[in-house]
Amino acid sequence: MEHQENGRQDVIVGMVGTRFAGLDGVSLEADKLGTVLEDEGHQVVWFAGELGDRFRPGLLHPPAHFGHPAIRSLEAELFGKRPPTPAAIRSLRDRTRELKTALRWFLRDFEVDVLIVQNALCLPMNVPLGVALAELLAETGVPAVAHHHDFAWERERFRRPQLPDMLRAAFPPALPGLWHVVIQSAAREQLQRRRGIASTVLPNVMDFEEEPVPGDGAAYRAAAGLGPDDLLLLQPTRVVPRKGIETTLRLASELDDGHVKVVVSHHEGDEGFGYGRRLREEADRLGVDLIFAPVRAEYEQDPTRPLLADAYAAADLVCYPSRYEGFGNALLEAIYHRRPLLVNRYPVYVRDIAPTGVECLEIDGGLSPEAVARAAKLLEDPGQWRDSAERNYEIGRRHFSFAVVRERFLPLIASVAPCYGEQAAAMEAAAQ
Secondary structure (H helix, E strand, C coil), X not given: CCEEECXXXXXXXEEECCCECCCCHXXXXXXXXHHHHHHCCXXXXXXXXXXXXXXXXXXXXXXXXXXXXXXXXXXXHHCCCCCCCHHHHHHHHHHHHHHHHHHHHHHHHXXXXXXXXXXXXXXXXXXXXXXXXXXXXXXXXXXXXXXXXXXXXXXXXXXXXXXXXXHHHHCCCCCCCEEEEECCHHHHHHHHHHHXXXXXXCCCCCCCCCXXXXXXXXXXXXXXXXXXXXXXXXXXXXXXXXXXXXXXXXXXXXXXCCCEEEEECCCCEECECHHHHHHHHHHHHHCCEEEXXXXXXXXXXXXXXCEHHHHHHHCCEEEECCCCCCCCHHHXXXXXXXXXXXXXXXXXXXXXXXXXXXXXXXXXXXXXXXXXXXXXXXXXXXXXXXXXXXXXXXXXXXXXXXXXXXXXXXXXXXXXXXXXHHHHHHHHHHCX
16 A cells, blocks of 8 residues: 655556557556656556566456457457457456456556556457456556556557547546546546546657666677678567558668668567568568567567667668558657668657657658668768767657656655545455
8 A cells, every 4th residue: 555655655556458568658657657657756566468677567468468369259249340249248348357356456456546448448469358457447446557658549440449438438538536647648637528538748758868878789689690891780579561661672672782781670470471471572662681680678688689779789871651640659668779760750759759850860651862872971980979879868868758758647645646545445345
């Protein structure tokens, strides 16, 4: 339970999501948020269908994962072209009930004071988990913050649900004691317009107050099978269509230099393997070397794989041609590691990031001859980018550092924590 040390109120924060592991944006931002909370003296405990090494202590509950077979089957029913079958409706109810029971155990066993829900109440990747959370918060009144990274209306496959009233009620729910945080300004406006829900903007962040530990670029190049004269175009993203990896392949082709290699730093499979197959076919057609060299996050223990920092240290040019992003974690990582960066002018970049003054090699939807020429010049003379990389780092320190979390998020925790004392008895009774 919450306690006092030196006049400060510390709380046990329960972080809930579908997955806390690997290098996806939600896991990375949850890790950073947890670090800031722990630095302030709070305890963070974790609940998800997958928990990486960093995310302990916690309750690992596999049906909370969006990739669980039963959850994938339900997604196909709930967002298919036909109404869900009676068996699917029964499965939805059963899964919701089971997940709500697991969440009650989590609240009780870890004596959670405040919940932070990471993306599970906005993007219906696991519908039973979102419904279970909405019902649990309504029934118990446990204070909570919903940290929204993506919304259903932003993804084509979630725009036509078969049970729209249920989805509207839970993704996201409007409940007393539930505070909402979004990661960019357009999302704040959409949430207000579509649901009448006010929210706080907390952008993605990096620890710009601390210099990055230098990565081992040679180790990553060796892992990717590159030679000393090769030029590495790093695509530090998941292998999903909206990341625009084919644009990086076209850049490599247009550069027309056999030393240029395209290297992707993440695993395939988050949304199936079809996109990876298409990329290989496109690379073969263009005569481009495409290499998948997955890394591990800094908090993961796996000596057989290089670190994410090693990949950035190895990169001659970081390519971020995403068509859409909730914010842009890899963009901030490239700035943090002081790497030159090619970026597509996706909406959040245009609205929330570019106005800070960051200097990137920009494209607008597709490659232009001017962009290819600038990339070629940069690869020939990488020193020309050093001054702008330093300026970008200082911009990151001002706009996207952990100080932003302390300024915008910690007051939310301070405001909701006192509510818990009044509701603890009701929560304890509901958890029985």
